[in-house]
Amino acid sequence: MATPAARLPGRAALDRREATVGLRLVLGPDYRLGFLFVAPIVLLVLALVAYPFGYAMYLSLTRKYVGVPPVWVGFDNYVKLTWDGFFQRAVANSFIFTFGSVSVKLLLGVAMALVLTSRIRFRSFFTGVLLIPWVAPTVVSALNFLWIYDYSLGVLNYLLVRVFRVLPQGVGWLSEANTAMASVIAVNIWRGFPFFGISFLAGMKAIPAELYEAAAVDGAGPLQRFWRVTLPGIKNIVIIVVLLSTIWTFNDFQIVYILTKGGPGGATQVIPVLTYEIAFGAQRLGEAIAVALYLLPALAVVIIVLARYMRRGQAR
């Protein structure tokens, strides 16, 4: 008996069924459910990360003043910045600020962790005290340092000149190019080193005591134990902390803005402050975003290295 034509599956339906079977083979039998579960996070990432980032990229390719529609200018903003002396100086200052801060934070962090792993009295108390700079809001710290550094009314000059008589007269900490950069770096170090110290402390505590005992039996002194046991033991943490701190310090705005606003004469002008100045002072939003994104590839390399390293650590 012939099957009625109406009950035979159509060509399109057959194609759909084949495609579904193909998808099942490639993505697994529960791929529909999988999509359902993944969809919220994909939407969230698209809405909160991809869209703002894409829009920022687009704006950086436009001439956009506040309250005025953007005008497409292609890579003009980036080309202009490349030859802009103030931008070049801000880039150089950002590197000096970042590497000056991170290198000292690394040394102080290791020292802090070593002190806190040794058998000293009131160790918990010291741990808490050393965390204060990290816990205190940056704005509050920076405003306090603004007062500390003041030439006439600041406590630093008072101590150096009047109390300890180390200097014959005060120093204009924020008014000279070199001292201003050193001063903002010092505040960043003060604020950031506890993060290094606490992270390293956690790493050091995870190193088995047997390793130190074995090293001591082999005749290793304290310095050798540090180089051969401690440092390899916290190597992964050091890399991650340094990379994270590099990104954070490079993007640090508050300390420089509150203490110097990029002055005097642009001596402490860094990328985040320049971005702010162009966005809110000059109201050129497109150019401001171009400033912020200009060094993104360099930071992206750092992020990729960090992400790969962390993934490799997880795989192990």
Add this chain to the structure above:
Amino acid sequence: MDRQFRALVDQVAAGVIARREFLRKTAILTGGTAAGLHALGRLAQAQPKTKLRVWLFKSFVTAGNEVLAKHIEAWGRERKVDVETDWATFGDREQKFVAAIEAGNPPDLAEMNIYGPMRYKAALRDVSRVATQLGSAKGGFLPFAERAMKAEGKFLGVPRYSMTTVFFIRKDIMEAKGLKPPKVYDPDVVTFAQKTTDPAKDLWGFGQTLNRSDDGDGFMSNILWDYGGGVWDKDGKPALGTAFLKQNMAALQFAVDTIKKHKIQPPGVMGWTDVSNNEAYMAGKLVTTNNGASLYYAMVQKKHELAPKTLCVLTPGGPAGSFVGSSCYSWAIFQKSKQADLAEDLIRWVEDESRFAEYMKASVGQAGPVYKARVDNPYWKSDPNFDAMVQNILRSVNLGYPGPMTPAAAEVQGQKILTDMAGRVVVGGLSAERALKEAHGRIEEIYKMRRA
């Protein structure tokens, strides 16, 4: 309802219903009506009142802020408008405006500084109607205020008051040294400061930062004009490193010399922010400084020992005269506002003479006149120090002088190009000419982009 009651009365009278039934029905009717009326009242209250969003400027003169807030609340009660007030400070007003405009959610009405109407020109309404009405009722505007608020012949802001700077002098020290108030910077201020500076006591004859700040930028603008120069020519084209190069070089060199050569300023002056000279003056470390009336207000309010020892005089000048760029605070209405008429009504309310007088008195010299009729208010004779404030306002020029006030001029101020220029000489070691030409290049770029 009356008809229903009457019907019930008729029924009970006719014996159609019993008295008990009558009472039950009238109780239901009365209770239901009362409940209905109550619900209707609640519903009426729940109807959204007209709302007006107003952003005010929170100045250092807190008593003035309180008076203004009180006036606005009173207007809201009188007009039955729900006024949502928010404050912006010196430090955050630009961020707030930029964010609100770009988000498409600006307030209806905002109090702005002199640069506001030019900066946010694209987002603001033409307020010529209310500005002209108020101007003609109050004897007209002072010229600098009118020029600063107008673009293409339209008012973008309604002038409110002028905040100016004056020259603060420690009267006690001046008299002890047998000196007189300086009239010009060079040589008067230099000589005055040299005679009063005493580094051993950490006492400095002059305190004026050239660091990135409104104070530093205002001083740099004034000093360029004082020497016959300026950033812009009369057509509003950049002239810093071209037409006015010679005059500007002399002015810049003088400004730098106050720090590097004459050594009349505190060594940390290049690290100062806007409040640093206020603090140093009140701490007794400065003999003279340029500042707004807020410094005087702070001393008077705190009954500071230096308040009676302070003399405020006209800002000193230079070879070409004495110029001051005062601010003109203003009211601006945003294009997005659906309550423009209400906003205009509120402007008229707060600019009413009796209300403004209350605000002016609470502001201790900070709320200077921008309407000609307010210049003669007896208040300005109530303190000898107020005279310099009014006189400085009367001779004020607008940003962009001798040209018009333009968005490019506001941007040059916003980017602190003049203080960067001075800083490049003081701290960066550049020659005055090179720093001027570098700054001129930046200004040319701004001018070209704004024109484009």
